[in-house]
Amino acid sequence: MFLNFKRFFSASVLFAAVLLSHFSFAQRRDIDSLKSRMQLFENNENFSPDKPYIDLLNRLGELYYNLNPDSTFLLGMKSLEASEKTGYQDGIVDAYRNIGAFHNIRGEYEQAMSYFKEGLSLAKENQYLKGMAHIYHSMGLNHYDRGNFTEAVSFYYKALEIKEKHLSENEQSTTLSNLGLVFSDMEDYEKALDFHNRALEIRKKLNNKLGMASSLSNIGLIYKKKGKLDDALESYTSTLEIGKKIENNQLISVSHFNLGEILLTLEDFEGALFHFEAALQVDKSVEDKAGTSSDLLGLGEAYINLGNLAEAKKAVQSSLELSTESNIKRNIEKSHFLLSEVFEKEGNNSAALYHYKLHTAYRDSIINLKSEKQIQELAAKYEFDKKEAALRQEQREKELVNDKLMEKRIRIGFTIILVILLIAFFIALRSIRYQIKAKTLVTRQKNRLENLNKKILHQKKETEQVARQLIEVNKTKDKLFSIVGHDLKSPINSLKGLMQYAVDEKLSQEEFLLVSTQLRNEVEHVHFTLINLLHWAKNQMKGIVTETEKVSVNKILQENINLYKPVSETKQIQIVDLLDPDTTCLADKEQCNLIIRNLINNALKFTNRGGKITIRSKKIQDTHWEISVQDNGIGMDEQTLSRLFQPVLREKQRYGTAGEKGTGLGLQLTKDFILKNGGDIQVTSESGKGSTFTFTLPIAI
Numbered sequence: 001m002f003l004n005f006k007r008f009f010s011a012s013v014l015f016a017a018v019l020l021s022h023f024s025f026a027q028r029r030d031i032d033s034l035k036s037r038m039q040l041f042e043n044n045e046n047f048s049p050d051k052p053y054i055d056l057l058n059r060l061g062e063l064y065y066n067l068n069p070d071s072t073f074l075l076g077m078k079s080l081e082a083s084e085k086t087g088y089q090d091g092i093v094d095a096y097r098n099i100g101a102f103h104n105i106r107g108e109y110e111q112a113m114s115y116f117k118e119g120l121s122l123a124k125e126n127q128y129l130k131g132m133a134h135i136y137h138s139m140g141l142n143h144y145d146r147g148n149f150t151e152a153v154s155f156y157y158k159a160l161e162i163k164e165k166h167l168s169e170n171e172q173s174t175t176l177s178n179l180g181l182v183f184s185d186m187e188d189y190e191k192a193l194d195f196h197n198r199a200l201e202i203r204k205k206l207n208n209k210l211g212m213a214s215s216l217s218n219i220g221l222i223y224k225k226k227g228k229l230d231d232a233l234e235s236y237t238s239t240l241e242i243g244k245k246i247e248n249n250q251l252i253s254v255s256h257f258n259l260g261e262i263l264l265t266l267e268d269f270e271g272a273l274f275h276f277e278a279a280l281q282v283d284k285s286v287e288d289k290a291g292t293s294s295d296l297l298g299l300g301e302a303y304i305n306l307g308n309l310a311e312a313k314k315a316v317q318s319s320l321e322l323s324t325e326s327n328i329k330r331n332i333e334k335s336h337f338l339l340s341e342v343f344e345k346e347g348n349n350s351a352a353l354y355h356y357k358l359h360t361a362y363r364d365s366i367i368n369l370k371s372e373k374q375i376q377e378l379a380a381k382y383e384f385d386k387k388e389a390a391l392r393q394e395q396r397e398k399e400l401v402n403d404k405l406m407e408k409r410i411r412i413g414f415t416i417i418l419v420i421l422l423i424a425f426f427i428a429l430r431s432i433r434y435q436i437k438a439k440t441l442v443t444r445q446k447n448r449l450e451n452l453n454k455k456i457l458h459q460k461k462e463t464e465q466v467a468r469q470l471i472e473v474n475k476t477k478d479k480l481f482s483i484v485g486h487d488l489k490s491p492i493n494s495l496k497g498l499m500q501y502a503v504d505e506k507l508s509q510e511e512f513l514l515v516s517t518q519l520r521n522e523v524e525h526v527h528f529t530l531i532n533l534l535h536w537a538k539n540q541m542k543g544i545v546t547e548t549e550k551v552s553v554n555k556i557l558q559e560n561i562n563l564y565k566p567v568s569e570t571k572q573i574q575i576v577d578l579l580d581p582d583t584t585c586l587a588d589k590e591q592c593n594l595i596i597r598n599l600i601n602n603a604l605k606f607t608n609r610g611g612k613i614t615i616r617s618k619k620i621q622d623t624h625w626e627i628s629v630q631d632n633g634i635g636m637d638e639q640t641l642s643r644l645f646q647p648v649l650r651e652k653q654r655y656g657t658a659g660e661k662g663t664g665l666g667l668q669l670t671k672d673f674i675l676k677n678g679g680d681i682q683v684t685s686e687s688g689k690g691s692t693f694t695f696t697l698p699i700a701i
Contacts, residue, residue: 031067034060049082054091057082061098065105066250069287073102093119093131097138104142107289107326113142133162137175144182145290147329152182173202173211180218189222196222213242213251217258224262233262253282253291260298264305273302293322293331300338304345313342333362546588546676550700553583553592553627557615560597564604571658573607575600576614583617583625585697591673592697598666599629599693605656606691607633624679624696632690633657641685645671670695 034056041053061075076098083091096119103112116139123131140155160175180195196218203211220235236258243251260275276298283291296319303312316338323331336359343352554577561568561575568575585592603613617627634657636644645668674681678698685691 031060031063034063049086051086051088051091054079054082054086054088055094058091058094058098061095065098065101066248066286069102069105072098076102089122089126090128090131093123093126093128093135095119096122097131097135100138100142104138104145105289106287107145107322107328109142109146109326113139116142129162129166133159133167133171133175136162137178140175140178140182144178144185146327149182149186153179156182169202170206170208170211173199173206173208173215176202177211177215177218181221184218184222184225187225189226192222193219210242210246210248210251213239217251217254221258224258224265229262229265233259236262249282249286253279253288253295256282257291257295257298260302264298264301267305269302269305273299273306276302289322289326290328290331293319293326293328296322297331297334297338300342304338304341309342309345313339316342329362329365333359336362546591546673548586548588548677551585551587551589551592553585553596553617553625553697554579554581556589556593556596560593560600563597564600567604568613571604571607572610573604574612576612578614578616579627580617580619580625583627584700585625585677586700587677587679587697588673591677595670595673595695598670599695602666602693603629603631603633603691606635606654607631608657619699620696622699624698626694626696628692628694630690630692635687635690636685637687641683644683 038053038056038060041047041056057075057079061072061079064071064075076095079091080095080099083089083095096115100112100115100119103109103115116135120132120135120139122128123135136155136159140152140159143149143155144152156175156179160172160179163171163175176195176199180192180199183189183195184192196215200212200215200219203215216235217239220232220239223229223235224232236255239251240255240259242248243255256275256279260272260279263269263272263275276295280292280295280299283295296315300312300316300319303309303315316335319331320335320339322328323335336355340352340354340356340359343349343355557577557579561577564575567573600613600615607613611632614630615627616630617625620626640654671681674695674697679696681693681695683691683693
């Protein structure tokens with residue numbers, strides 16, 4: 001029987017703190033407690049993610065690792081977003097570790113390693129020692145899962161060095177335990193026992209019962225490898241009972257697996273089958289690809305010994321697919337070996353030899369064989385060379401028979417083909433002259449038609465281009481006259497009426513002031529509409545030239561806040577300037593001014609009396625400024641939001657909170673100018689809660 005597969009039991013999983021986070025009832029209470037604390041943060045009226053809140057997210061992600069890896073991933077992404085927003089570097093490191101852990105348990109090792117490397121680089125840059133130790137530990141486990149033992153030991157030693165100098169004994173016990181696992185797989189059992197016993201002593205001292213169970217299980221694994229099967233059987237039976245009591249899936253899975261392997265060795269194949277199936281059920285429920293692959297190999301070996309070759313082949317091939325997908329070399333090696341056994345028993349010597357060779361290749365790439373193993377390999381190679389020679393001889397005999405049959409068929413076929421060719425040759429000689437003449441005539445006609453088509457296509461393109469230009473010019477004209485007639489007629493008529501009323505009526509001073517205020521508002525509306533209209537018309541006629549220069553957005557904002565002060569005071573709207581003092585953009589100054597003015601005018605128009613408008617800015621990748629204008633006004637529904645930047649002429653016009661009218665030109669013009677200046681604009685809004693207009697402009701260096 002093939003050497004028992006070296007199943008690891010990593011109680012610490014991917015990072016040091018996870019050893020304490022297996023899911024007993026106490027850990028479930030910890031999760032509930034953390035969720036309650038997070039809820040308190042989030043229910044705060046002025047809630048904004050800070051360092052304590054981000055640490056809660058990362059800790060909760062660790063606790064969820066064995067219960068629900070998807071939650072670990074989601075919490076990691078949430079923490080990463082909050083950490084980047086607040087500039088909390090340690091939080092980013094821990095978030096990368098949790099996201100990498102999610103990919104690792106799913107067997108997506110390359111993706112996991114990319115996140116670990118990002119986190120390690122940042123941890124080194126900020127001298128975050130705990131983060132460095134945890135990520136070194138995670139990288140060690142990543143390599144261990146893939147059978148890269150030398151790299152695994154290197155990373156574990158780096159983690160242990162930091163932990164012994166700066167972190168707790170419990171942290172140290174986690175890495176000591178995993179080092180024991182690696183040396184056990186490398187068959188250096190004395191070193192493995194030394195590391196496991198050191199971890200056990202620490203855990204006894206801390207009264208860490210789950211950690212003690214982990215260490216005892218690992219020691220039981222070494223007993224199993226050394227052939228002390230009764231001691232190993234007793235050890236894993238105890239760990240299985242503990243795992244069931246504390247509802248620890250990983251402990252349950254590993255105990256079942258090792259009990260299955262021990263029973264395989266004791267030739268209790270039915271008992272082994274039971275335990276492998278139990279382990280497979282647990283590993284599938286948590287989407288542990290490495291564990292599932294190993295369980296399927298155990299099932300395959302048990303089925304082979306029970307004589308059920310169909311089920312054996314099915315289980316081993318499923319394991320090979322999983323282990324190949326995740327590049328688990330040890331499982332790939334054993335899969336090919338077991339398949340070679342199955343095919344040999346089925347009498348398919350060619351397939352058996354193929355898989356045995358692949359098994360040998362993978363085995364040689366995992367460890368350096370000692371001299372005794374080299375002798376065994378030579379003996380095995382000799383035996384299979386004999387099999388291969390026999391197969392070759394058998395194949396040659398079959399080929400000789402096939403060659404004779406093929407030779408006969410070729411002679412008959414050649415004779416038939418020769419007769420057909422002779423007939424075809426004479427027919428071809430008769431028709432070739434006619435074909436040459438016809439081909440020449442067709443070629444001449446084709447060339448003439450092609451030249452004619454080219455001329456027609458060229459004329460068509462020119463005609464279509466002129467037609468498109470005329471259509472666009474006509475549309476621009478229609479829009480211009482429609483806006484002048486529709487959007488300026490009403491305010492000008494109103495202005496005319498107010499002025500006539502002021503002339504014809506004898507007004508008191510109070511009445512005159514009231515009328516003058518209305519006159520001023522109407523004049524400002526007409527003036528603002530005319531400015532937008534002229535810029536829009538000029539832009540439509542390709543008359544606007546964008547000349548970029550270094551522009552202070554802070555200065556432009558203050559000018560516009562002062563400009564709209566009468567309107568904001570009338571509606572009692574507070575305008576809050578939270579721009580970064582260094583918000584300087586490379587843009588056309590006049591166009592930038594019009595962008596800011598339109599967005600503030602729009603916010604004032606749709607904000608209720610007593611509302612608030614906030615203007616912020618932040619750098620985006622050191623290339624652009626992101627500037628946002630946020631109001632808590634009436635907002636927009638999805639339909640209004642979807643047609644916000646559509647052409648000016650619309651069926652239905654929205655009015656402001658004080659009955660203000662608008663053309664819709666402002667936002668379209670704003671978007672055009674932002675795009676001309678190398679930026680972009682996005683809008684988010686919720687009906688009844690307000691809107692946020694966010695645009696970008698290049699940073700002025």
